[in-house]
Amino acid sequence: MTPRDPALLQGEVRDLTQQYKDGGEAAAWAFQELVSLLLGLTVLHSSSHVYIAKGPAKGRFVLGHPDRPLRLNDQRFLRLTQSLYLDRAAMEPGGPRLKVLESSYQYQLDQRRENWVFRYDYLREPRSPYPYPRAHLQVRGTLKADVLAPGKGLRHVHFPTDRVSLEAVVRLLATEFDVPTNEDTGVWRPVLATSEELFRAIAHRPLSGPEM
Amino acid sequence: MSHNGPKLEAEREESAVGDAVVELSRDEIIEMIERGARARCNMSGAELVAAYRAGRLQDPGEVADLLMLADLLEDDDSFFDAA
Numbered sequence: 526m527t528p529r530d531p532a533l534l535q536g537e538v539r540d541l542t543q544q545y546k547d548g549g550e551a552a553a554w555a556f557q558e559l560v561s562l563l564l565g566l567t568v569l570h571s572s573s574h575v576y577i578a579k580g581p582a583k584g585r586f587v588l589g590h591p592d593r594p595l596r597l598n599d600q601r602f603l604r605l606t607q608s609l610y611l612d613r614a615a616m617e618p619g620g621p622r623l624k625v626l627e628s629s630y631q632y633q634l635d636q637r638r639e640n641w642v643f644r645y646d647y648l649r650e651p652r653s654p655y656p657y658p659r660a661h662l663q664v665r666g667t668l669k670a671d672v673l674a675p676g677k678g679l680r681h682v683h684f685p686t687d688r689v690s691l692e693a694v695v696r697l698l699a700t701e702f703d704v705p706t707n708e709d710t711g712v713w714r715p716v717l718a719t720s721e722e723l724f725r726a727i728a729h730r731p732l733s734g735p736e737m
Numbered sequence: 738m739s740h741n742g743p744k745l746e747a748e749r750e751e752s753a754v755g756d757a758v759v760e761l762s763r764d765e766i767i768e769m770i771e772r773g774a775r776a777r778c779n780m781s782g783a784e785l786v787a788a789y790r791a792g793r794l795q796d797p798g799e800v801a802d803l804l805m806l807a808d809l810l811e812d813d814d815s816f817f818d819a820a
Contacts, residue, residue: 554758557757557758561757574756574757575757576757576758576759577757577758577759578758578759578760578761578806578809579758579759579760579761579809580760580761580762580763580766580809580810581762581763581766581809581810581811581814582808582809582810582811582812585808585809586809587805587806587808587809589802590759591769591773591802591803591806592769604802606801606802606805607805608805608808610808626805626808627801627804627805627808629798629801629802629805631798631801638777638799638802639777641799644798644799646797646798646801652789652790653789653790653791653792654791654792655792656792663796663798680796681795681796
Protein backbone atom coordinates (compact mmCIF):
# COMPACT_ATOMS: atom_id res chain seq x y z
CA MET A 526 0.00 0.00 0.00
CA THR A 527 1.34 3.43 -0.92
CA PRO A 528 2.16 5.46 2.18
CA ARG A 529 0.16 8.59 2.59
CA ASP A 530 1.74 11.97 1.93
CA PRO A 531 2.61 13.61 5.27
CA ALA A 532 2.57 17.09 3.72
CA LEU A 533 -1.03 16.63 2.61
CA LEU A 534 -1.96 15.21 5.97
CA GLN A 535 -0.33 18.12 7.75
CA GLY A 536 -2.45 20.42 5.61
CA GLU A 537 -5.53 18.47 6.61
CA VAL A 538 -4.54 18.84 10.26
CA ARG A 539 -4.15 22.59 9.84
CA ASP A 540 -7.55 22.86 8.16
CA LEU A 541 -9.34 20.81 10.82
CA THR A 542 -7.58 22.69 13.60
CA GLN A 543 -8.67 25.99 12.09
CA GLN A 544 -12.21 24.70 11.76
CA TYR A 545 -12.41 23.80 15.43
CA LYS A 546 -10.77 27.07 16.41
CA ASP A 547 -13.43 28.92 14.41
CA GLY A 548 -16.01 27.84 16.97
CA GLY A 549 -19.68 26.96 16.75
CA GLU A 550 -21.16 23.48 16.55
CA ALA A 551 -19.15 22.69 13.41
CA ALA A 552 -16.06 22.99 15.60
CA ALA A 553 -17.08 19.86 17.49
CA TRP A 554 -17.36 17.83 14.28
CA ALA A 555 -14.00 19.13 13.08
CA PHE A 556 -12.45 18.16 16.40
CA GLN A 557 -13.86 14.65 16.11
CA GLU A 558 -12.49 14.39 12.56
CA LEU A 559 -9.07 15.54 13.69
CA VAL A 560 -8.91 12.99 16.50
CA SER A 561 -10.09 10.28 14.10
CA LEU A 562 -7.39 11.27 11.63
CA LEU A 563 -4.60 11.19 14.21
CA LEU A 564 -5.67 7.86 15.67
CA GLY A 565 -6.39 6.40 12.25
CA LEU A 566 -2.85 7.09 11.10
CA THR A 567 -1.43 5.51 14.20
CA VAL A 568 -2.74 3.07 16.79
CA LEU A 569 -6.46 2.72 16.10
CA HIS A 570 -7.70 -0.67 14.90
CA SER A 571 -9.69 -0.53 11.67
CA SER A 572 -12.78 -1.91 13.42
CA SER A 573 -12.97 0.99 15.82
CA HIS A 574 -14.42 4.48 15.43
CA VAL A 575 -14.16 7.75 17.32
CA TYR A 576 -17.68 8.79 18.25
CA ILE A 577 -18.91 12.14 19.48
CA ALA A 578 -22.09 12.31 21.54
CA LYS A 579 -24.51 15.13 22.14
CA GLY A 580 -27.43 15.28 24.51
CA PRO A 581 -30.06 17.65 25.83
CA ALA A 582 -27.58 20.29 27.00
CA LYS A 583 -26.95 22.65 24.10
CA GLY A 584 -23.37 23.29 23.17
CA ARG A 585 -21.96 20.29 25.01
CA PHE A 586 -20.43 17.16 23.55
CA VAL A 587 -18.58 14.10 24.72
CA LEU A 588 -15.88 12.64 22.51
CA GLY A 589 -15.67 8.88 22.89
CA HIS A 590 -18.50 6.37 22.94
CA PRO A 591 -19.54 5.70 26.54
CA ASP A 592 -19.71 1.92 26.11
CA ARG A 593 -16.97 1.38 23.54
CA PRO A 594 -13.36 2.00 24.41
CA LEU A 595 -11.29 2.23 21.25
CA ARG A 596 -9.73 -1.02 20.10
CA LEU A 597 -6.06 -0.59 19.28
CA ASN A 598 -3.84 -2.50 16.92
CA ASP A 599 -2.41 -4.51 19.80
CA GLN A 600 -5.95 -5.70 20.63
CA ARG A 601 -5.88 -3.64 23.81
CA PHE A 602 -7.97 -0.53 24.33
CA LEU A 603 -7.84 3.21 24.77
CA ARG A 604 -10.66 4.68 26.82
CA LEU A 605 -10.65 8.14 25.29
CA THR A 606 -13.18 10.51 26.82
CA GLN A 607 -13.35 14.28 26.43
CA SER A 608 -16.08 16.59 27.62
CA LEU A 609 -16.34 19.56 25.25
CA TYR A 610 -18.39 22.73 25.42
CA LEU A 611 -19.02 25.88 23.46
CA ASP A 612 -17.98 28.84 25.58
CA ARG A 613 -20.44 31.62 24.85
CA ALA A 614 -18.20 34.08 26.66
CA ALA A 615 -15.49 33.54 24.04
CA MET A 616 -16.70 34.18 20.50
CA GLU A 617 -14.91 33.14 17.33
CA PRO A 618 -15.86 33.78 13.69
CA GLY A 619 -18.01 30.64 13.53
CA GLY A 620 -19.57 30.98 16.95
CA PRO A 621 -18.66 30.24 20.56
CA ARG A 622 -15.18 28.82 21.06
CA LEU A 623 -14.94 25.06 21.57
CA LYS A 624 -13.13 24.17 24.77
CA VAL A 625 -12.24 20.98 26.60
CA LEU A 626 -13.77 20.80 30.05
CA GLU A 627 -12.21 17.46 30.95
CA SER A 628 -10.27 14.74 29.24
CA SER A 629 -9.20 11.25 30.15
CA TYR A 630 -6.92 8.91 28.23
CA GLN A 631 -6.78 5.44 29.75
CA TYR A 632 -4.86 2.53 28.25
CA GLN A 633 -6.45 -0.72 29.32
CA LEU A 634 -5.95 -4.39 28.65
CA ASP A 635 -9.51 -5.19 27.66
CA GLN A 636 -12.95 -3.66 27.60
CA ARG A 637 -13.28 -4.05 31.35
CA ARG A 638 -12.25 -0.74 32.81
CA GLU A 639 -10.63 -2.15 35.93
CA ASN A 640 -7.78 -3.67 33.91
CA TRP A 641 -6.17 -0.36 33.11
CA VAL A 642 -2.45 0.33 32.72
CA PHE A 643 -2.11 4.11 32.91
CA ARG A 644 -4.38 7.12 32.73
CA TYR A 645 -3.86 10.79 31.99
CA ASP A 646 -6.61 13.06 33.31
CA TYR A 647 -7.18 16.78 32.86
CA LEU A 648 -9.83 19.05 34.36
CA ARG A 649 -10.17 22.67 33.34
CA GLU A 650 -12.38 23.74 36.25
CA PRO A 651 -13.29 21.12 38.87
CA ARG A 652 -16.90 21.47 39.95
CA SER A 653 -16.15 20.76 43.57
CA PRO A 654 -13.27 20.67 46.04
CA TYR A 655 -10.65 18.73 44.12
CA PRO A 656 -7.51 17.77 46.01
CA TYR A 657 -5.51 16.45 43.08
CA PRO A 658 -3.48 18.15 40.35
CA ARG A 659 -5.81 19.21 37.55
CA ALA A 660 -3.55 17.44 35.07
CA HIS A 661 -2.09 14.20 36.31
CA LEU A 662 -0.95 10.69 35.53
CA GLN A 663 -1.90 7.53 37.37
CA VAL A 664 -0.30 4.14 36.88
CA ARG A 665 -1.82 0.85 37.93
CA GLY A 666 1.26 -0.82 39.26
CA THR A 667 3.12 -1.76 42.42
CA LEU A 668 5.73 0.30 44.22
CA LYS A 669 8.75 -1.65 45.38
CA ALA A 670 9.43 0.80 48.21
CA ASP A 671 7.00 0.83 51.11
CA VAL A 672 6.46 4.58 51.22
CA LEU A 673 2.73 5.05 50.87
CA ALA A 674 0.16 5.18 53.64
CA PRO A 675 -1.48 1.87 54.61
CA GLY A 676 -4.13 0.93 52.09
CA LYS A 677 -2.86 3.36 49.48
CA GLY A 678 -1.47 1.81 46.33
CA LEU A 679 0.52 3.28 43.47
CA ARG A 680 -2.68 3.48 41.44
CA HIS A 681 -4.01 6.07 43.89
CA VAL A 682 -1.07 8.44 43.44
CA HIS A 683 -1.81 11.39 41.16
CA PHE A 684 1.50 12.42 39.58
CA PRO A 685 1.23 16.05 38.46
CA THR A 686 1.87 16.67 34.79
CA ASP A 687 1.49 19.56 32.41
CA ARG A 688 -1.48 19.35 30.05
CA VAL A 689 -0.64 16.16 28.17
CA SER A 690 -1.82 16.09 24.58
CA LEU A 691 -3.50 13.21 22.79
CA GLU A 692 -0.51 13.30 20.44
CA ALA A 693 1.81 12.60 23.37
CA VAL A 694 -0.30 9.65 24.48
CA VAL A 695 -0.34 8.23 20.97
CA ARG A 696 3.46 8.48 20.76
CA LEU A 697 3.73 6.79 24.14
CA LEU A 698 1.56 3.91 22.98
CA ALA A 699 3.41 3.52 19.69
CA THR A 700 6.97 3.83 20.93
CA GLU A 701 6.95 2.59 24.53
CA PHE A 702 4.10 0.10 24.49
CA ASP A 703 4.82 -1.09 20.94
CA VAL A 704 1.29 -0.65 19.68
CA PRO A 705 1.55 -1.15 15.91
CA THR A 706 0.73 1.86 13.80
CA ASN A 707 -1.24 2.01 10.56
CA GLU A 708 1.30 4.22 8.83
CA ASP A 709 5.07 4.43 9.10
CA THR A 710 6.80 6.85 11.44
CA GLY A 711 7.78 8.98 8.44
CA VAL A 712 4.08 9.66 7.93
CA TRP A 713 2.61 9.98 11.41
CA ARG A 714 5.45 11.68 13.28
CA PRO A 715 5.34 14.93 11.29
CA VAL A 716 1.54 14.89 11.36
CA LEU A 717 1.41 14.50 15.14
CA ALA A 718 4.07 17.16 15.49
CA THR A 719 2.03 19.64 13.46
CA SER A 720 -1.15 18.86 15.36
CA GLU A 721 0.51 19.08 18.75
CA GLU A 722 2.24 22.35 17.94
CA LEU A 723 -1.08 23.91 16.96
CA PHE A 724 -2.73 22.54 20.09
CA ARG A 725 -0.01 23.81 22.41
CA ALA A 726 -0.38 27.31 21.01
CA ILE A 727 -3.92 27.50 22.41
CA ALA A 728 -4.06 24.89 25.16
CA HIS A 729 -5.13 25.86 28.65
CA ARG A 730 -2.45 24.85 31.14
CA PRO A 731 -3.62 24.41 34.73
CA LEU A 732 -1.59 24.81 37.88
CA SER A 733 -0.04 21.61 39.19
CA GLY A 734 -2.14 21.55 42.36
CA PRO A 735 -5.16 22.98 44.17
CA GLU A 736 -5.12 26.71 44.78
CA MET A 737 -6.81 26.47 48.20
CA MET B 738 -17.36 -5.41 18.43
CA SER B 739 -19.39 -6.20 21.50
CA HIS B 740 -20.48 -3.56 23.98
CA ASN B 741 -22.25 -3.55 27.28
CA GLY B 742 -25.96 -2.69 27.21
CA PRO B 743 -28.63 -2.31 24.54
CA LYS B 744 -27.93 -0.62 21.23
CA LEU B 745 -28.97 2.98 21.56
CA GLU B 746 -32.09 3.99 19.67
CA ALA B 747 -30.38 7.05 18.34
CA GLU B 748 -27.79 4.88 16.62
CA ARG B 749 -30.43 3.07 14.61
CA GLU B 750 -31.64 6.25 13.04
CA GLU B 751 -29.78 7.94 10.25
CA SER B 752 -27.90 10.86 11.59
CA ALA B 753 -27.86 14.02 9.54
CA VAL B 754 -24.29 14.70 10.59
CA GLY B 755 -22.74 11.32 10.01
CA ASP B 756 -22.35 7.97 11.64
CA ALA B 757 -19.78 9.27 14.11
CA VAL B 758 -22.32 11.41 15.93
CA VAL B 759 -24.44 9.77 18.60
CA GLU B 760 -27.46 11.75 19.75
CA LEU B 761 -28.45 10.63 23.22
CA SER B 762 -31.72 11.28 24.95
CA ARG B 763 -31.89 12.19 28.60
CA ASP B 764 -33.16 8.72 29.48
CA GLU B 765 -30.35 7.04 27.54
CA ILE B 766 -27.71 9.15 29.28
CA ILE B 767 -29.10 8.44 32.72
CA GLU B 768 -29.47 4.74 31.94
CA MET B 769 -25.80 4.50 30.93
CA ILE B 770 -24.62 6.38 34.01
CA GLU B 771 -26.83 4.26 36.21
CA ARG B 772 -25.69 0.98 34.67
CA GLY B 773 -22.04 1.93 34.93
CA ALA B 774 -22.31 3.25 38.48
CA ARG B 775 -24.08 0.11 39.71
CA ALA B 776 -21.62 -2.25 38.01
CA ARG B 777 -18.44 -0.42 38.90
CA CYS B 778 -19.14 1.48 42.09
CA ASN B 779 -22.09 -0.31 43.65
CA MET B 780 -24.09 2.89 43.87
CA SER B 781 -26.73 4.69 41.85
CA GLY B 782 -25.76 7.06 39.06
CA ALA B 783 -27.14 10.02 40.98
CA GLU B 784 -25.15 9.03 44.07
CA LEU B 785 -21.99 8.73 42.00
CA VAL B 786 -22.35 12.15 40.44
CA ALA B 787 -23.32 13.70 43.78
CA ALA B 788 -20.29 12.16 45.46
CA TYR B 789 -18.04 13.50 42.74
CA ARG B 790 -19.48 17.01 42.91
CA ALA B 791 -19.10 17.01 46.69
CA GLY B 792 -15.45 16.00 46.42
CA ARG B 793 -16.05 12.60 48.04
CA LEU B 794 -14.83 10.31 45.23
CA GLN B 795 -11.35 8.96 45.86
CA ASP B 796 -10.54 8.40 42.21
CA PRO B 797 -12.85 10.26 39.86
CA GLY B 798 -10.64 9.35 36.91
CA GLU B 799 -11.66 5.72 37.13
CA VAL B 800 -15.22 6.69 36.27
CA ALA B 801 -14.42 9.74 34.17
CA ASP B 802 -16.38 8.29 31.26
CA LEU B 803 -19.54 8.16 33.37
CA LEU B 804 -19.01 11.55 34.96
CA MET B 805 -18.52 13.23 31.61
CA LEU B 806 -21.75 11.73 30.33
CA ALA B 807 -23.54 13.75 33.00
CA ASP B 808 -22.18 16.88 31.33
CA LEU B 809 -24.60 16.21 28.47
CA LEU B 810 -27.57 16.80 30.79
CA GLU B 811 -28.98 20.24 31.42
CA ASP B 812 -27.53 21.86 34.55
CA ASP B 813 -30.95 21.96 36.22
CA ASP B 814 -31.87 18.37 35.41
CA SER B 815 -33.65 16.68 38.28
CA PHE B 816 -31.14 13.80 38.03
CA PHE B 817 -28.68 15.98 39.97
CA ASP B 818 -31.17 16.39 42.82
CA ALA B 819 -31.97 12.68 43.07
CA ALA B 820 -29.16 11.58 45.40
